Amino acid sequence: MKREFAVIGLGRFGGSICRELSSEGMEVLAIDTEEDKVNEFKNIASHAVIADATDEKVLKELGIRNIDHVIVAIGDNIQASILTTLMLKELGIKKITVKAQNDYHEKVLNKIGADQVVHPERDMGKRIAHSIISNNILDHLELSDEHSIVEVKAGARMSGKTLIDLDIRAQYGCNVVAIKPINKKEINVSPMATEVINKGDILIVIGADKDISRFEKQLVVDDE
Numbered sequence: 097m098k099r100e101f102a103v104i105g106l107g108r109f110g111g112s113i114c115r116e117l118s119s120e121g122m123e124v125l126a127i128d129t130e131e132d133k134v135n136e137f138k139n140i141a142s143h144a145v146i147a148d149a150t151d152e153k154v155l156k157e158l159g160i161r162n163i164d165h166v167i168v169a170i171g172d173n174i175q176a177s178i179l180t181t182l183m184l185k186e187l188g189i190k191k192i193t194v195k196a197q198n199d200y201h202e203k204v205l206n207k208i209g210a211d212q213v214v215h216p217e218r219d220m221g222k223r224i225a226h227s228i229i230s231n232n233i234l235d236h237l238e239l240s241d242e243h244s245i246v247e248v249k250a251g252a253r254m255s256g257k258t259l260i261d262l263d264i265r266a267q268y269g270c271n272v273v274a275i276k277p278i279n280k281k282e283i284n285v286s287p288m289a290t291e292v293i294n295k296g297d298i299l300i301v302i303g304a305d306k307d308i309s310r311f312e313k314q315l316v317v318d319d320e
C-alpha cells in the first residue's frame with residue numbers, strides 16, 4: 097500500500113521534499129497559501145491545494161486525519177508553524193516532521209510533540225564545516241546533542257596499521273563500526289580488531305563529539 101504524505105509550505109525546502117516523495121511514487125498532498133506555489137506543484141504532487149494550514153476547519157476538510165505523515169515546512173512565519181503543528185497533533189496525526197527556523201522554535205516544537213524537528217540550514221552548515229576542516233572528513237552526522245557518526249578517509253597516519261595498533265576505542269573512546277576498503281565494493285560491517293587499514297579506506301566511526309573531535313585532529317587530519 098502506498099504511504100500518504102502531506103507537505104505544508106512549498107518553499108525551497110517543502111518543495112524539494114514534495115518533489116522527492118512524488119518521484120519515489122508516494123501519494124503527496126501539497127498545501128500552500130500562495131496560488132503560484134500550488135500551481136507549480138499541480139503536476140508533481142497527487143493533489144495540490146491552496147489553503148491556510150492554521151485554519152483547523154480547513155485541515156479537517158482536507159482529510160488530513162487520514163494522512164500518515166505530515167511535513168510542516170512553513171518558513172519564516174514561526175507562529176503559523178507552531179499553530180499548525182499543535183493542531184496536527186490534536187488531530188492525532190501519527191507522524192509530524194517540522195522545519196525549525198531557530199533554536200527557540202525547535203524547543204517549542206519539541207515541547208508540543210513534533211515527532212521530528214529538522215533544522216536543515218544549521219545541520220548542513222555543521223556538516224560542511226567538518227568536511228572543510230579536513231579533506232579526510234567526508235561526512236558528519238549528529239545523532240544527539242553529544243554524539244555523532246562520522247565518515248572519514250584513512251590517511252598515512254592510519255595506513256598499514258590494524259585497529260589493535262591504532263587502539264581507537266581505548267585511546268579515543270570511539271568505535272569503528274564499518275570500513276569501506278578502498279579496493280573493494282563490499283562494506284566490512286563490524287570489522288575485526290586485526291583488520292589492516294589502508295590509505296584511502298573509509299571508516300564509519302561513532303562516538304561522543306569531544307572524542308570524535310580528538311580522533312579527527314590526531315588521526316584523521318590531512319597528513320600528506
Ligand code: ATP
Binds near residue numbers: 104129169
Ligand atoms: P527556503 O525557501 O529558504 O527553504 P522555506 O522553505 O523555509 O525557505 P519559505 O520560502 O518562506 O520557507 O516557504 C514557506 C512556504 O510556506 C511559503 O510558500 C508560504 O506561502 C507557505 N506558508 C506560509 N504560511 C502558511 C500557512 N499558514 N499555510 C500554508 N502555507 C503557508
